[in-house]
Amino acid sequence: xxxxxxxxxxxxRRAAVDALRAELSALRRRTDDERRRTADAxxxxxxxxxxxxxxxxxxxxxxxxxxxxxxxLASVREEVDAMSRIVANLLTVxxxxxxxLRLNPVPVVLLDAIETAARPFRRxxxxxxxxxxxxxxxxxxxxxxxxxxxxxxxxxxxxxxxTEPGGDVSVTAWCAAGQAGVxxxxxxxxxxxxxxxxxxxxxxxxxxxxNSRGSGLGxxxxxxxITAHGGSVWVDSEEGRGxxxxxxxxxxxxxxx
Amino acid sequence: xxLLLVEDDVKxxxxxxxxxxxxxxxxxxxxxxxxxxxxxxxxxxxxxxLDVMLPGRDGFSVCRELRRNELWVPVLMLTARGDVxxxxxxxxxxxxxxxxxxxxxxxxxxxxxxxxxxxxxxRADVLEVGDLRIDPNTRRVTRHGEDVELTAREMxxxxxxxxxxxxxxxxxxxxxxxxxxxxxGSQNVVDVYVGYVRKKxxxxxxxxxxxxxxxxVGFVLEAD
Numbered sequence: 001x002x003x004x005x006x007x008x009x010x011x012x013r014r015a016a017v018d019a020l021r022a023e024l025s026a027l028r029r030r031t032d033d034e035r036r037r038t039a040d041a042x043x044x045x046x047x048x049x050x051x052x053x054x055x056x057x058x059x060x061x062x063x064x065x066x067x068x069x070x071x072x073l074a075s076v077r078e079e080v081d082a083m084s085r086i087v088a089n090l091l092t093v094x095x096x097x098x099x100x101l102r103l104n105p106v107p108v109v110l111l112d113a114i115e116t117a118a119r120p121f122r123r124x125x126x127x128x129x130x131x132x133x134x135x136x137x138x139x140x141x142x143x144x145x146x147x148x149x150x151x152x153x154x155x156x157x158x159x160x161x162x163t164e165p166g167g168d169v170s171v172t173a174w175c176a177a178g179q180a181g182v183x184x185x186x187x188x189x190x191x192x193x194x195x196x197x198x199x200x201x202x203x204x205x206x207x208x209x210x211n212s213r214g215s216g217l218g219x220x221x222x223x224x225x226i227t228a229h230g231g232s233v234w235v236d237s238e239e240g241r242g243x244x245x246x247x248x249x250x251x252x253x254x255x256x257x
Numbered sequence: 258x259x260l261l262l263v264e265d266d267v268k269x270x271x272x273x274x275x276x277x278x279x280x281x282x283x284x285x286x287x288x289x290x291x292x293x294x295x296x297x298x299x300x301x302x303x304x305x306x307l308d309v310m311l312p313g314r315d316g317f318s319v320c321r322e323l324r325r326n327e328l329w330v331p332v333l334m335l336t337a338r339g340d341v342x343x344x345x346x347x348x349x350x351x352x353x354x355x356x357x358x359x360x361x362x363x364x365x366x367x368x369x370x371x372x373x374x375x376x377x378x379x380r381a382d383v384l385e386v387g388d389l390r391i392d393p394n395t396r397r398v399t400r401h402g403e404d405v406e407l408t409a410r411e412m413x414x415x416x417x418x419x420x421x422x423x424x425x426x427x428x429x430x431x432x433x434x435x436x437x438x439x440x441x442g443s444q445n446v447v448d449v450y451v452g453y454v455r456k457k458x459x460x461x462x463x464x465x466x467x468x469x470x471x472x473x474v475g476f477v478l479e480a481d
Contacts, residue, residue, distance in 0.1 A: 046337050050359040051268045057362030058276035084359045095340065102341040120361070144341065146357060 032098075039094035045087050053080045074123055081120045082213075085157065088150055089217040093202070096224055103144040103228060107252035110139050110173035110182055117152035118171060121160050128165045136182075139175030140252035143229055148249075151225045151233075154218035155184040155245050161214065163188040163242075181231070181248035190239040199235060222247065258373065259283040259300070263293040263319065264308045264335070273306070276362055290314030294322055302330050304372055306365075307352070309336045309343065317350040324351035329377035333368055335360070349392065351380055386422045386478060389458070389467070391415060400458055410435060411454045414447075415478075418468060423480030425471045451476055 056077045060070065095101045114134050125132040141148075152171075159169045167187040174181055191199065195206045200223040203216040223233040226247045237243035260277060264270040265288045274284045285300075287293035290311045297305065305323070309316035320332055334347040334355040347355045353375070354368050384391040390399045396412055398405045407415060413435045418426055428444045436446070455468050469477050 043337070046358050047266065050337075051266065051272065053359045054269060054272045054276065054362055058272050058279070061276065061279065061362070080359070100340070104341040104345060146344070 035094060035097065039091060042087055042090045042094070045083070049080055049084050049087065053077065053084070056080065078120070078124055082157075085150075085153060086215050086217070089154070089215060089221045092150065092221050092225070093217065096228075101224075101228055103147060105142040105144050105229060107140045108143045108145055108148060110141055110180055111136060113143075113145070113148055114152060114171045114173055114182055117149050118156055120153070121156050124160055125169065128160065128163070128167075130160060130163055130165070131168045131170075132160070133168070133170040134172075135170070136173035137175055139173055139180040141180040141231075141249035142252045143249050147225045147229075151222040151247060152182060152184075154222045155182075155247070158214075158218055159184050159186040159188070159243075159245070162186065175251060176248075178251055179231075179248045180251040181246055183244055183246040185242065185244040187242045190241050191235065191237040191243055192239055196235060196237060200233065219245075258303045259285070260369075261285050261287060261293060261296055261302045261305045261330075263287045263290070263305065263311065263316070265289065265311050266308075273362075273365075280366060290316070290319040293319050297323055297328055297330070298326065304369055305330055305332045306369070307332055307334050309334055309338075309347065317346055320347070320350040320352050324380060327379075329379050331372035331375065331377060333365075333372060349383070353378070384416070384419045386419050386480060387467075389419070389478075391419050400460070405457050407454065407457060411450060411457070414450050415454050415458075418476060418478035422478045425475050425477045427475035430475070 056073050059065065060073055060077070065073075092101065111134075114136075118132060118134055122132065156169070156171060159171075163169055163186045169184070169186045172183050172185070174183065189208075191206065192208070195208070198204045199206070200219050202220040204220070205214070205216045219233075222245075226233045226249065229249055231247060231249040233245070233247045235243055235245050258281070260282050262270060262274055262277070262284055264273065264286070267288075270286050270288065274286055277284050285296055285302075287296050288311075290313055293305070293307070293311075294314075307316045307319060311319070314322075316334055316336075320334070323330065323332065332352045332354075334352040335358055336343045336347060336355055337358045344355055353372055356365060356368060384393070388401050391412075392398075393416055396407075396409075398407055398412065398415065414431060417431060417434055428447045431447045431451075432444060435450075451468055451470075455466065458467050465479075467479060469479060471477055
């Protein structure tokens with residue numbers, strides 16, 4: 001081949017590479033736009049959820065609500081909470097993917113945090129005749145209060161969802177050298193070693209429980225939030241003997257820590 | 258107890274007003290920021306529930322304007338975004354607390370009760386000295402936008418130096434104001450604490466001390 005032909009070929013090759021690059025970056029931009037639009041749409045769900053929640057809460061505080069109506073509205077309220085959690089998890093995924101997950105860690109008393117996090121689940125636990133026990137040591141961790149609530153809510157939600165009626169769920173605050181954390185223990189069916197390996201992956205659904213409700217995001221988000229705090233999340237479980245999910249956070253230097 | 262509820266979502270405003278009235282509060286509703294400021298200037302409220310997202314002037318701006326007018330009424334902000342920047346912006350604007358939407362109505366009541374117990378709190382201005390920013394209200398210190406964590410005593414030392422930026426503050430003054438009567442030991446303790454503050458504030462790129470020692474006199478926080 002002559003030198004001219006080689007030069008022409010080289011020019012063509014470069015033009016093709018440039019065209020591909022341009023196409024790729026356009027595609028990337030489109031994906032980013034798409035992701036942002038989806039996040040905005042998910043975000044917009046918070047408006048109606050806020051109104052629905054407030055309507056039900058305010059109505060339930062009235063006297064003279066018929067027991068059947070009370071029962072029904074309490075159930076609707078739980079679903080509003082469940083949807084709010086899904087929305088929060090989806091928005092967190094978007095924030096993490098766009099590198100916008102910001103934390104504002106402050107000293108948090110873990111006993112108070114688990115009390116708040118468990119409140120929306122009391123009724124669901126009672127409906128399944130589960131014993132929901134909160135306790136442990138009065139320790140302080142350094143955490144972003146909102147994000148910690150989200151992580152704890154996801155763990156408690158799972159424990160209640162997957163434990164058979166009549167079982168036990170306990171949420172315990174603890175501290176150790178340099179760390180403070182919470183362990184959520186349930187008397188549920190336990191998790192196989194194979195499933196444990198994927199449990200914290202986004203959208204992973206344990207085959208044995210694939211028919212139950214859940215977005216497959218709760219545990220993944222929990223781990224991502226806690227890792228972003230410089231902490232860690234893990235599970236101890238044995239099939240047939242229940243599971244214990246633990247999150248460990250940096251301990252707060254606060255005096256009560 | 259009279260509350261000003263600032264919310265542009267008609268349905269949410271209606272149900273919150275209804276719920277709060279049932280709890281015994283008198284409620285006025287504003288659906289824009291300007292309307293809220295107008296009402297807050299005309300009548301004195303025991304609390305303000307303030308949505309962040311409002312048409313026109315937003316909740317942050319309303320809150321800042323209230324404080325600028327020396328209206329110290331407790332403000333609870335409602336934000337639809339739980340992210341940190343919104344929360345911090347709210348507190349920086351002078352809000353006392355915030356609640357992320359969607360929220361539990363019982364939680365809203367609990368937060369309001371806590372604010373009423375505390376009552377109106379007059380706020381000190383945020384101090385800015387060069388690239389240093391000190392908020393005595395939230396006790397947050399940043400340099401170049403990065404958080405600097407100080408203990409209560411270090412914070413007190415820095416605050417006094419910042420209030421007198423560019424001027425020498427003597428060891429005795431610092432000792433009197435930060436340690437009060439409880440302390441009767443050596444003035445060296447002041448040097449030790451100034452050393453701690455320096456260590457936390459200074460970065461490797463600094464070409465000079467941010468807090469300068471004036472031999473035999475005291476310390477000066479450089480004003481520029």
